[in-house]
Amino acid sequence: MSTALQTLVMTADQLLEPQRFNDYCPNGLQVEGRAEVRRLVSGVTASQALIEAAVAAExxxxxxxxxYFWRGEAPQLVGIKRRRLALLLQHDISLLAYHLPLDAHPRYGNNAQLALALGLLTDGPLDAAELSIPGSVGHLAEPMTAAAFASRVTERLGRTPLHIGDGAAMVHTxxxxxxxxxxxxERALAHGVDAYLTGEVSEQTVHWARESGMHFYAAxxxxxxxxxxxxVGDYLAQSLGIEHLHIDIDNPV
Ligand SMILES: [Zn+2]
Incomplete structure (x- = not known):
């Protein structure tokens, strides 16, 4: 089974609605490859290693x-950027990229999928007024100690989080x-939740966590x-009858 590239892009656009977002990069088809798509590969970042894996997976x-094409970056196609694009174009592989629309989708998005993985129940958005802030607030079905929640993150994401706070204290929201x-x-603090979890951490984040008493996790x-x-790769494959393969290129950050 195969589908037209146009249909693939249209289906992804219909699902993720990139026109609703004011993003830092173009969302949708970023690089055009062959007109028919039989096999879709998904991954987090369009690095050289992921493109090489996609080539190997045909x-x-x-x-x-x-x-690619982030706001404010140098527009020249030289060095690393040239090599990535050359490999895509040489193998006629299209690149579809969705940044904020993929973070925000209420079912297939990164935040919704993270909640599913960690057993978090969503109560509302982190910032109801700002669509470009895709996080959520919610709660655990059962309160648990902060240390037990850290263990759950380790187990389910395959990565030990940095936790700031007292491991023996209880976490519910x-x-x-x-x-x-x-x-x-600060937005998380404004909701009065017990803990805030994100991917990365900065020096000052630690002080905010310590001084507020809110647990912080960098996972x-x-x-x-x-x-x-x-x-989304699974959704597109199912909707269009194409093959989908997810390839994880490990990144310790
Ligand atoms: Zn990201």
């Missing part, structure tokens, strides 16, 4: 969360935002953003 299209959303800790940018591309 992919027709690649679906990622972190693509949680705010979360995948990726590098440590600067949103990995990559580790917290593995769910969305895989879930």
């Amino acid at each position: 992919a027709d299209a690649l679906f990622v969360h972190h693509g 949680v705010a979360w935002c995948t990726g590098a959303a440590q600067s949103l800790i 990995g940018h990559h580790a917290t953003e593995r769910g969305g591309a895989r879930a």
